[in-house]
Amino acid sequence: MQPITHFQSRTVVLPTKDIDTDQIIPARFLTTTTREGLGQALFHDLRFAADGSMIDDFVLNTPEADGCEILVAGKNLGCGSSREHAPWALLDYGFRAVISTEIADIFRNNSLKNGLIPIVVDAATHEFLLRNPGIKLDIDVRTATLTLPDGGIVQFPIDGFARYCLVEGIDQLGYLRQQMDEILKFEETRSWTP
Amino acid sequence: MPSGTTLFEKVWSDHVVVPETAETPAVLYIDLHLIHEVTTPQAFNLLRAQGLKARRPDLTLATMDHSTPTTPVSSFRDLAVVSAGAADQIRRMEENCKEFGIDLLGFDSEFRGIVHVIGPELGATQPGKTIVCGDSHTSTHGAFGALAFGIGTTEVGHVLATQCLLQRKPKTLAIDVSGTLPPGVVSKDLILAIIGEIGVDGGTGHVIEYRGSGIAALDMEARMTVCNMSIEAGARAGMIAPDDKTIAYLDGRPRSPKGADWDAAVSRWQHLKSDPEAQFDRTMAIDADELQPMITFGTNPGMVVGINDPVPDNSADPSFRKALDYMQVSTGKPLTDTRVDIVFVGSCTNSRLSDLQQAADVLRGRKIAKGVRMLVVPGSQQIKKDAEKLGLDRIFAAAGAEWRESGCSMCLGMNGDTVGNGQLSVSTSNRNFEGRQGIGARTVLASPMTAAASALSGRVADPRPYLR
Numbered sequence: 001m002q003p004i005t006h007f008q009s010r011t012v013v014l015p016t017k018d019i020d021t022d023q024i025i026p027a028r029f030l031t032t033t034t035r036e037g038l039g040q041a042l043f044h045d046l047r048f049a050a051d052g053s054m055i056d057d058f059v060l061n062t063p064e065a066d067g068c069e070i071l072v073a074g075k076n077l078g079c080g081s082s083r084e085h086a087p088w089a090l091l092d093y094g095f096r097a098v099i100s101t102e103i104a105d106i107f108r109n110n111s112l113k114n115g116l117i118p119i120v121v122d123a124a125t126h127e128f129l130l131r132n133p134g135i136k137l138d139i140d141v142r143t144a145t146l147t148l149p150d151g152g153i154v155q156f157p158i159d160g161f162a163r164y165c166l167v168e169g170i171d172q173l174g175y176l177r178q179q180m181d182e183i184l185k186f187e188e189t190r191s192w193t194p
Numbered sequence: 195m196p197s198g199t200t201l202f203e204k205v206w207s208d209h210v211v212v213p214e215t216a217e218t219p220a221v222l223y224i225d226l227h228l229i230h231e232v233t234t235p236q237a238f239n240l241l242r243a244q245g246l247k248a249r250r251p252d253l254t255l256a257t258m259d260h261s262t263p264t265t266p267v268s269s270f271r272d273l274a275v276v277s278a279g280a281a282d283q284i285r286r287m288e289e290n291c292k293e294f295g296i297d298l299l300g301f302d303s304e305f306r307g308i309v310h311v312i313g314p315e316l317g318a319t320q321p322g323k324t325i326v327c328g329d330s331h332t333s334t335h336g337a338f339g340a341l342a343f344g345i346g347t348t349e350v351g352h353v354l355a356t357q358c359l360l361q362r363k364p365k366t367l368a369i370d371v372s373g374t375l376p377p378g379v380v381s382k383d384l385i386l387a388i389i390g391e392i393g394v395d396g397g398t399g400h401v402i403e404y405r406g407s408g409i410a411a412l413d414m415e416a417r418m419t420v421c422n423m424s425i426e427a428g429a430r431a432g433m434i435a436p437d438d439k440t441i442a443y444l445d446g447r448p449r450s451p452k453g454a455d456w457d458a459a460v461s462r463w464q465h466l467k468s469d470p471e472a473q474f475d476r477t478m479a480i481d482a483d484e485l486q487p488m489i490t491f492g493t494n495p496g497m498v499v500g501i502n503d504p505v506p507d508n509s510a511d512p513s514f515r516k517a518l519d520y521m522q523v524s525t526g527k528p529l530t531d532t533r534v535d536i537v538f539v540g541s542c543t544n545s546r547l548s549d550l551q552q553a554a555d556v557l558r559g560r561k562i563a564k565g566v567r568m569l570v571v572p573g574s575q576q577i578k579k580d581a582e583k584l585g586l587d588r589i590f591a592a593a594g595a596e597w598r599e600s601g602c603s604m605c606l607g608m609n610g611d612t613v614g615n616g617q618l619s620v621s622t623s624n625r626n627f628e629g630r631q632g633i634g635a636r637t638v639l640a641s642p643m644t645a646a647a648s649a650l651s652g653r654v655a656d657p658r659p660y661l662r
Contacts (some may be wrong), residue, residue: 017395018494
């Protein structure tokens with residue numbers, strides 16, 4: 001994985017609460033055996049009408065959304081299905097970070113493993129971001145900080161190990177495989193076997 | 195004096211290979227890895243690219259359920275009917291399982307079915323195990339006192355390669371259910387009421403333990419329905435301490451321990467409960483006596499109302515307004531007048547034999563309303579067989595419902611079983627998300643009895659007048 005340390009981008013805002021992973025990528029696009037090219041299915045049924053025509057006023061279809069790499073969403077982003085296709089689709093579309101006041105557990109885990117930075121902010125910061133779409137944010141994964149256009153700095157929580165892996169470009173599977181001696185010992189010494 | 199530990203903590207600490215520190219998560223051992231065709235191909239690709247093997251194929255169990263057709267399949271030609279993508283995914287699953295030496299309960303297996311139905315049915319799901327699957331409804335298996343949770347595809351790769359996961363220890367939430375459910379009210383109504391109470395994010399970061407007389411009174415299938423929907427409250431997992439019912443359920447199943455191993459397992463399982471003095475991070479209580487049949491009115495499983503109660507008004511919230519616009523539902527009156535197009539009985543939430551029996555009891559000797567399409571999809575080929583032995587298939591057919599092969603089917607519409615644009619579906623599944631059952635589909639989640647009553651009435655209906 002490529003190290004991710006620091007980036008800047010404008011935001012696009014989708015204020016809806018409880019955006020589930022079925023909305024991020026509908027199930028009918030999961031009949032794939034690769035992880036590439038899923039960006040075209042991102043928010044498909046919000047971007048396109050049933051007849052395939054583009055829904056012009058959906059925020060991602062507006063010119064202002066061009067080049068925005070940070071998605072600000074309503075509370076409880078990514079709830080529902082465990083499909084990792086959701087962060088894959090967001091990344092493939094061009095997003096690098098998602099911001100909300102709350103991010104669902106499995107979606108957050110999946111995002112961290114793929115280099116999509118899940119950022120939880122306090123209600124006041126969130127409200128400011130919702131009210132000011134398109135502002136430029138500076139995200140520093142090394143310091144776990146978000147810098148607002150006025151220079152205000154917001155610290156965000158991120159698991160220390162996940163951050164280390166992101167910043168150093170470390171594959172978590174590699175780390176896990178380094179624990180193999182312990183895993184073997186556990187298997188040999190446990191009091192029962194499954 | 196050491197304080198007591200919770201059921202979750204007992205199972206967790208029994209599987210810690212390397213303890214967590216401030217810097218690193220715990221390495222947690224996984225006893226059972228369930229896999230299916232949709233969330234594994236990319237994980238197998240990763241293993242292949244890194245030259246890795248599946249480390250413990252003996253602890254891995256595969257089936258195909260999500261993109262499989264529910265019409266009979268006699269050859270792979272039939273699969274292409276669904277979609278070329280689905281057919282390719284299914285073929286890839288067969289190849290991957292063969293290459294990595296994993297048992298696959300595929301089309302030729304009489305034990306094929308929805309992954310969360312067959313785990314318990316085969317006795318592979320057992321108390322005290324850690325169980326994962328690339329599927330959020332893995333929480334189902336917690337009904338047996340297992341620690342079971344959904345993971346992403348990257349983590350599927352981790353488990354395949356190492357049989358372990360990197361995990362931070364979640365918090366605990368105890369939900370005490372007092373009383374017993376009244377007639378016509380079942381565990382689906384209970385879990386919908388709980389989610390309505392704590393919200394779709396009320397369990398985020400937590401493992402729920404369901405306990406109390408209202409849980410003890412439930413049979414294993416009803417407990418599975420409760421734990422299944424823990425994820426709909428955002429919880430990592432849901433658990434119920436094993437008891438005599440759990441042990442009786444598992445006794446004699448194909449993958450249950452045998453002989454002396456069974457005796458040893460049972461005595462181990464009997465210790466799997468929260469100590470009386472155990473502390474939970476949070477608690478909540480609900481009285482089962484007070485419950486009525488519950489349905490959803492919006493686009494997430496927390497938007498719940500009693501069957502005869504008016505849809506609440508929270509229109510100051512734009513997300514709430516958006517949900518009601520999508521559902522074409524108005525506030526201030528019950529949903530019971532709403533016309534129904536589709537009724538779906540199935541999914542990992544409500545496709546077990548008792549669910550089908552409850553629906554059949556309502557339908558027996560009656561006809562579903564004109565213009566309603568009803569699909570009944572058993573959770574496994576075994577359940578299909580058992581239901582047919584009881585004649586349930588004939589009750590469904592006589593009522594005008596379609597009786598299908600097992601699979602996830604219309605719960606998520608990946609296999610061609612979909613609800614049409616704008617159609618209203620009363621569904622025993624777990625998610626009423628926008629577009630979940632098909633583009634523009636409007637989903638009302640309900641119990642099997644409420645679903646069957648709605649099929650008869652042609653409107654969203656209270657099942658209690660139909661009870662015999």
